[in-house]
Amino acid sequence: MARAKSKASTDDIPPLEWAAAGVGLCLAATAIGLTAWDAAFGVDSPPAIEVRLTKVTPTPYGYVAQIEAFNHGGAPAAQVAVEGVLAGAEPETASATFDYIPEQSRAEGGLIFEHDPRAGPLKLRAKGFIEAS
Amino acid sequence: MNAARDANLDYGAALARAFGGALLFSFPLLMTMEMWSLGMTVDRWRLVIFLVLTIPMLIGLSYYAGFESTFRLKDEVLDALAAFGVGFLLSAALLGMFGVLRGDGVGSQAVWGKISLCAAPAAIGALLAGKQLGERGPGRGEKARAGAVGELFLMAVGATFLAFNVAPTEEMILIAYQMGPLQTLLLMTASIVLLHLYVYRLGFPGETKRREAGGFRRTFVAFTAPGYGVALMVSLYMLWTFGRTDGVAPHEVATMTIVLGFPAALGAATARLVV
Numbered sequence: 001m002a003r004a005k006s007k008a009s010t011d012d013i014p015p016l017e018w019a020a021a022g023v024g025l026c027l028a029a030t031a032i033g034l035t036a037w038d039a040a041f042g043v044d045s046p047p048a049i050e051v052r053l054t055k056v057t058p059t060p061y062g063y064v065a066q067i068e069a070f071n072h073g074g075a076p077a078a079q080v081a082v083e084g085v086l087a088g089a090e091p092e093t094a095s096a097t098f099d100y101i102p103e104q105s106r107a108e109g110g111l112i113f114e115h116d117p118r119a120g121p122l123k124l125r126a127k128g129f130i131e132a133s
Numbered sequence: 134m135n136a137a138r139d140a141n142l143d144y145g146a147a148l149a150r151a152f153g154g155a156l157l158f159s160f161p162l163l164m165t166m167e168m169w170s171l172g173m174t175v176d177r178w179r180l181v182i183f184l185v186l187t188i189p190m191l192i193g194l195s196y197y198a199g200f201e202s203t204f205r206l207k208d209e210v211l212d213a214l215a216a217f218g219v220g221f222l223l224s225a226a227l228l229g230m231f232g233v234l235r236g237d238g239v240g241s242q243a244v245w246g247k248i249s250l251c252a253a254p255a256a257i258g259a260l261l262a263g264k265q266l267g268e269r270g271p272g273r274g275e276k277a278r279a280g281a282v283g284e285l286f287l288m289a290v291g292a293t294f295l296a297f298n299v300a301p302t303e304e305m306i307l308i309a310y311q312m313g314p315l316q317t318l319l320l321m322t323a324s325i326v327l328l329h330l331y332v333y334r335l336g337f338p339g340e341t342k343r344r345e346a347g348g349f350r351r352t353f354v355a356f357t358a359p360g361y362g363v364a365l366m367v368s369l370y371m372l373w374t375f376g377r378t379d380g381v382a383p384h385e386v387a388t389m390t391i392v393l394g395f396p397a398a399l400g401a402a403t404a405r406l407v408v
Contacts (some may be wrong), residue, residue, distance in 0.1 A: 012137070012140070013207075013208070013211065014137060014140035014141040014143070014144045015137075015141065016141045016144045016145055016148070017144050017211055017215065018211070020148055020211075020214075020215035020218060021210075021211040021212075021214040021215045021218070022214075023222075024213075024214035024215045024218025024219070024221070025218075026218075027217065027218050027221040027222070027252075028184065028188065028214065028217045028218070028221070030245075031184055031221065031245055031248070031249040031252070032181055032184045034242065034245050035177050035181050035184065035242070035245065035246070035249070036177070036178075036181045038177050038242050039176075039178045039180075039181055042177065042242070076173050076174050076243075078170075078174070099170075100170055100174070102173040102241070102242070103242065103243075104241060104242070105173075105241060105243050132170065132173070132174035
């Protein structure tokens with residue numbers, strides 16, 4: 001019984017087998033193609049990280065400023081140190097570290113201030129990173 | 134018509150087993166942080182080489198342990214591609230579920246890198262599942278047919294498979310840093326001794342007894358030594374792929390290779406158990 005079945009399935013390949021192999025071929029080809037394309041023609045520039053303020057939420061424990069870091073460069077960055085300097089009557093600094101920001105990708109985090117960052121001029125920037133490996 | 138439906142159902146069941154096996158074999162990697170970060174940071178050409186090399190490896194593996202008992206090249210290629218597809222789909226689904234892909238644009242290099250790096254071990258799992266979880270697999274007869282080259286190939290697959298589970302982790306480098314020269318030599322000796330014992334002395338099911346016939350020295354030279362060589366080569370290749378060898382002093386690279394060679398040797402030795 002089992003023998004007869006396996007013979008039938010080896011002699012004429014069921015459509016499902018073609019479909020599964022087709023899906024596999026498409027996925028593998030896409031992955032290899034995209035990666036090779038990126039390797040050959042991808043932008044080969046250092047990480048360029050833009051930090052934006054997305055939202056400020058006052059909490060009893062300080063003002064939580066949610067930030068978004070976008071890496072516009074052509075290489076991933078690791079351990080990206082981000083600093084926010086809030087100038088005003090009492091200047092203060094908050095910082096956070098992003099583990100990884102891949103190229104052309106975004107990562108989210110937050111900085112915590114004692115004063116409302118919406119009030120004073122807030123300067124956000126990435127201070128440094130290490131090469132991801 | 135009915136037969137065709139049966140064949141489809143049969144294949145569907147095999148495919149479901151493949152998903153099951155892929156899950157079972159690859160979840161440790163899918164849940165390893167380094168796999169995600171390596172997915173985005175690994176050198177792109179090295180990733181391409183890795184993905185391209187995976188295909189012939191899957192085809193070869195399909196010949197020895199496919200999820201349909203087949204012997205023809207066309208079938209092996211179809212099985213290998215299907216297994217690769219299963220690997221991709223499963224990795225994408227699980228990484229998505231774990232929230233690993235959040236924040237990266239769909240179709241971005243980060244997403245594809247993470248998925249494809251995990252897809253290869255999952256695909257090996259998918260192929261192995263057919264035999265491990267299926268009710269009918271290739272019998273002993275086919276196993277015996279593996280010649281010297283086939284034997285080395287299977288050892289390489291076993292080494293790849295087991296070493297891959299730990300190769301991406303930071304611990305491999307840390308262990309290498311911690312070990313002194315004496316400990317390194319000790320680990321090397323242990324790897325070789327274990328490799329030999331596993332294959333020829335412990336008598337696990339699926340191990341062929343006949344190879345012992347030539348006596349200790351012959352078996353050692355003909356099988357154990359090349360087996361360890363394969364394990365070391367696989368280890369070095371993996372470390373290179375993951376960028377662990379870049380800018381590192383040669384003696385440190387050697388230590389890392391020997392450290393990773395330990396699981397690789399165990400994998401090579403027990404390849405026959407799994408494959």
